[in-house]
Amino acid sequence: MSARDIEDVYDLTPLQHGMLFENLYAPGEGTYVEQSVLEFGGSLDRDAYWRAWQHVVDRQAALRTTFHWNDIKKPVQTVHRGITLPRTELDLRRLGEAERRHRIQDYLRPVRVKGFDLEARPPMDLCLGVADDRQYQLLSVHHLILDGWSVGIILAEFMRAYRDYHEGRDPELPRAGRYRDYVARWQQPDSTGSEQYWRTELAGYVPPAPLDLGTPPAADQGEVPYEGADLDLADLAGDIRAFTREHRLTANTLVHGAWSLVLSRCLHTDDLTVGTTFAHRPQDVPAVESIVGCLVGTFPIRTAVRPGRPVLDYLARIQDSVLSAHEHAGNSLVDIHRWSPLPPSERLFESLVTYQNIPIPEFSLPGEDVTIRGYTVDTRPQLPLVLMVMPGSTMPMRLVHDRRRFSAHQADLLLRRVRETLRAIVGTGRGTTLGEIDVRTGDERRHTERACADTVNLDLLAAADPRVAGLLRAAPGRPLRLVDQQGREVPLGAPGLVEVGGTPSGVWARVTDHDDIEYLGDRARPAVPVRAGAPDDEPGTPTEKSIAALMAGILGVDRIGATDNLLELGLHSLLGTRAINQVRDAWNTTVTLHTLFEHPTVRDLAKLVEAGGETQPAPRGHQDLRTDVTLDESITGTGPGAWTASPHRVLLTGATGYLGTFLLDRLLRTTAATVTCLVRDKTADDGLARLRDTLRSAGLWRDEYHGRVTAVCGNLGKPLLGLAEADFAALGEDVAEIYHAGASLNILPSYRRLRPTNVGGTREVLRLAATGRTKPVHYPSFAGLTEHPDPAVAGRELPLGENPPDVRNGYLATKWVAERMLDLANERGVPTVVYRATRLMGATSPAYWKPADATSEIVRACTYLGLVPDSDVPMPASPVDYVADAITALARRRESLGGHYHLVAPKPFSFRVLGEAMTLAGHDVRPVDIDTWYSELVRRSAADRDSRWDLVLAVVGAWKRHVAEGWREPGYDTSLATSALAGAVVCGPVDAEYLRGALTAFATVGADGR
Structure with a gap:
């Protein structure tokens, strides 16, 4: 992403910080992904539809926003200047209504499970389902960029723009408010006395134990753990509206009160907090009503649910609390928690009530039959229970629940209790108290009599455990009573605990919402928390002490x-x-x-x-590498695979890299071709000068190379390699072969960051190979990609399988995708050859070892410490000069086209061999175990900030971890390469004598760290 592509950068609001935290802490759970289906009747003008949505994206910064947090001091949101909205359509024609609904869910479900790559693209997915007589708009967005009110704003803007485009004119919408102004509002100091308000409101609050309705069935692995149970209030909606009008209450207050009452009975407490969410649009923010973004607040509402309290007083207090919280909405939930008496480990609330008041505009066209026929919303907040009242005349309710805590049956039971509580409330008189409200369903009332039958309970308890039977024999006829874990009596029929026998140890069983009793033994007693900072919890190692102080x-x-x-x-x-x-x-x-x-x-x-930290992994939950293995139809061979024994001109990418330098030299030595090198310099002359300097540094420059090396300025990370279309076409017509050695070789960044250069660059190289006369592409790859659990396949000179291996960093992920694209191009008639090496080692003819690569940095670290790891774990290696010789030799064989060759030394080296070589080369190093070596480097690097060991720590740390877990590299098969080379190019052993020559040359360039 270049600066030209960025329109704005600003901070996150506190609520966005929390959502980002949850997204990173629990990826793949589908939380905060808001999905809606808007059903249109009639026939939409689809071109006007997509133009209208593109217009909305162009004018609303929130829909062009990505989020970034790596390698910066704090997370930020970045607004891009332009985002092209894909025109994704789903064919639903000739399907019945049930099948259409099924297909729609089949589209939406993977979007929720996969989630969004928040750094790569704005978190929004739009699809138009096209049926015979209607269309379905499938919209998925992350709550980070939109709230419910904002959805209504963009829908209204879309409909106005659609009408204008449909009628042949450009839309003219009023200027929208800016989300950055709302973000800036959070930077201002609070002047409303919020801290004192929340301290007073939450003083003395002791949260009840988490709600437990019995063990739910195990959730299927890989599925989103949150789902919704639905129940409408059609038979009560009229009474609810009349009741709220008469008593000047809101429907949200009524539902909040009913939910709190149900919870208080389940939790056996008269003091609880329930969260509430409302729009937060401060009037001092310019054009706040038109701002699109995440402008909501979530706050605790503490409620006293005392049996003797009149119902109307109870509801009025809830409404007053909500209004007061709204007045003190200028602080985050993190701040409110800090001002409460609760420790950080305890939640202020486990459930939330929200009224989904999304304004859906009217939509109709004069003379057209397009209308809105229905609208549904599916949201999954990050809490165990979230009760939502949805828009609609029937007041549908949805309870989103965590299936790991609550089953579908239990969620449905809670919803039915809310409905029964609402029915009781709207039918009460002015003097009715909370104690007179029965929250149970009719089924539960009938079940109470069965649950209280002594013989049934006693028999069940006695069968559950022989200790219970013994207690019952010792105290026959003892009555049962329901108590909570503090020993307070609970009304019969409510979920709770049964105490039998009354012994000091206690025998406990839980009455569930089914016709059974689950014996718990002593597990029901509250666990005694371990005191933080106990003697055995003191940080022990120097690293632990330093990290504890830092945190x-x-x-x-x-x-x-x-x-x-x-x-x-x-x-x-x-x-x-x-x-x-x-x-x-x-x-x-x-x-x-x-x-x-x-x-x-x-x-x-x-x-x-x-252990060395970690490399940045390929993104989890949203990055399927297989989806990137794509080539557009233009990348196809136009005839027989072109090959020539004597190419007149070849293209080389990555010519100034370690392998690229030797490839450039070998191409100039073994062919008469002019070698054109793709360079990143401002001018071709600058590029040529850098190429000559690189060859000279490696001892490879020859005067006869003058005139045979040319440079073209481009960029692997850009379309058409950064060239003008005419220049790209001319290059494609002229070159006869392509050697694609260019890539970003850094193992530290994520796949997403390396993808434009390593994957996109390979795709553009293949495009060039199919431009003009079809030409071969020679591609150096990595042998480690052939690791496989099946020993018969691992390390073989075969094409890669369709499923990616367990790649350990973003760089390897890009190499896997790139190599799979080469195989796909080869199937389409663009000839490719893949050459797989392992660790590139220094050359001996002439002796040269590139400074600052992984191996040379490890050598420098050994010299810096005076220590070398004493490990004989084999590490396959590939001398860089052998790899270049083998590639240029195999390229001259027509039979090589389509092949996969392993260019690996016949005998691997090890750290122990490296230590021997360093001693032979005159380095004073002492062998130690690798853990000691690594810990010492960590310690020294922390003390010496001027020495940067990022690469060594990442490479050796990851290798050390994998080896400790039992991982070993496979023995790489080289039979195809050996047979094809037929002795013309031979790789000797990577032993101590070989390494000594390379190390001697390496030390002469002053890179030994001294």
């Missing part, structure tokens, strides 16, 4: 134990970003936000730092 400063606490949960101490996305940046600065070690949230203790973090 205590970030979280603003006095001390942190080695196993304290950092999330429970208040770690969120903004503080997490600060933490991983400080870890990287202190230890030159990469830790991702996702990993920090998965392992949120000082001890785990210290182990990760001492």
Whole structure:
């Protein structure tokens, strides 16, 4: 992403920080992905439809926003200047209504499960389902960029733009408000006395135990854990509206009150908090009513549910609390929690009530039959229970529940209790108290008599455990009573605990909502929490102590134990970003936000730092590498695969890289061709000068190369390699072969960051190969991609399988996608040859070892420490000069086209061999075990900020972790390459003598770290 593509960059609001945290902490759970289906009757003008939506995207910054958090001090949101909206359509013609609904859900479900890559594209997916007599708009967005009110705004803008485009004119909509103005509002100090308000409102609050209605069935792995149960209030809607009008209450207040009453009975408490969400559009923000973005607030509403309290007083207090919270909406939920008496590990509330008041505009065209026939919304907030009242005359309710906590049956039961409670409330008189409201359903009332039958309960308990039977024999006829875990009596029939026998140890069983009793033994007793900071929890190692001090400063606490949960101490996305940046600065070690949230203790973090951190993985939950293996139809061979024994001109990418330098030299030596090199310089002359300097540094420059090397300025990360269309076509007509060695070789960035150059660049190289006369593409790849659990397949000179291996970093992921694209091009008639190497080692003819690559950096670290790892784990290697010789030799064989060759030394090297070579080369190093070596490098790098060991820590750390887990590289088959080369090019052993020659040359360029 270049600066020209960016329109604006600004901070996140506190609510956005929380959503980003949840997205990183629990990816793939589908939370905060808002999905809606808008059904149109009649026949839409589809061109006007898509033009209208593009117009909305062009004018609304929120729909062009991505989110970024890696390698920066705090997360930011970035507005792009232009985003082209894909025209995705779903064919629903000739299908019945049930099948249409099924197909629509088949489209929406994977979008929710897969989620959005928040860094790559704005989190929005729009699809138009086209049926015979109607159309369905399938809209999925992340709550980070839109709230419910904003959805209504963009729908209104879309409909106005559609009408204008349909009638042949350009839309003229009023200027929209700016979300950045709302974000800036959060930077201003609060002047409403909110801190004192919330401290007073929540003083003395003790949350009840989490709601437990019995063990739900196990959720299927891989499915979104949140689902919705639905129930409408059609038979009560009129009475509810009349009741609220008479008593000047809102429908939201009534539903909130009913839900709180049901919860209080289930939790056996008269003091609880329930969350509420409402639009937060401060009037001092310019044009706030027209701003599109996430402008909502979520706040706790504390309610006293005392049996003797009149129902109307109870509801009036809830409405007053909501209005007061609205007046103090200028603070985040994190701040409110901090002002409450609760520790960071406890939630202020586990459930939330929200009224989905999304304004859906009227839509009709004079003389047209297009109308809105229906609108449904599906949202999944990150809480165990969220009760939503949906728009509609029947007041449909939806309870979104975490299936890991509550079953569909239990969610349906709660909804039916809310309906029964609402029925009782609207039928009460002015003096009715809460204690007179029965929240149970009719089925539950009938079930109470069965559940209270002593013989049934006693028999069930006795059968559950022989200890129960013994207690019952010792105390025959003892009555049953329902109690909570504090021993307080609970009304019969309500879910609770049965105490039998009354012994000090207690025998407990849970009455469920079914006709059974689940014996719990002593598990029902509250666990005694382990005191934070117990002696055995003190940070022990120097790394643990340093990380504990670092995290205590970030979280603003006095001390942190080695196993304290950092999330429970208040770690969120903004503080997490600060933490991983400080870890990287202190230890030159990469830790991702996702990993920090998965392992949120000082001890785990210290182990990760001492093990080398991690490379940035390919994105989880939303990045399927297989979807990137695509070529458009223009990348197809136009005839027989062109090959020539004596090419007149070849193109080389990556000519200044390690392998590219030797390839350039070998192409000039072994052919008479002119070698054109793609360079990133401003001018061709600058590129030529850099190419000559690179060859000279490696000892490869010859005077006769003058005139045989040309440069063309381009960019692998751009369409058409950054060339003008005419220049791209001319290059495609002229060159006879392409050697594509160019790539970003950094293993630290994510797949997404490397994708434009490594994947997009390969796609454009293949496009060039199909432009003009079809020509071969020679591609250096990585042998490690052939790792496979099946020993019969692992390490073989075969095409890659259709499923990606367990790639360990973004770089390997791009190589897998690129190689699969080459195989696809070969099937289409564009000839390709794949050459797989492993670790590139220094050359001996002439002796040269490139500074700053992974292996040379490891050598420099060994010299810096005076230590070398004493490990004999084999590490296959590929001398760089052998790889270049083999590629240029195999390229001269027509039979090589379509082949996959492994260019690997016959005998692997090891750290132990490296230590022997360093000693032979005059380095004073002492062998130690690899853990000691690594820990010492971590310690020294933290003390010496001027020495950067990021690459070494990442490479060796990852390798060390994988080896400790039992991973070993396969033995790579080289029979095809050996047979094809027929002795013309031979690779000797990578032994101590070989390494000594390369190391001697390496030391002469001053890169030994001394």
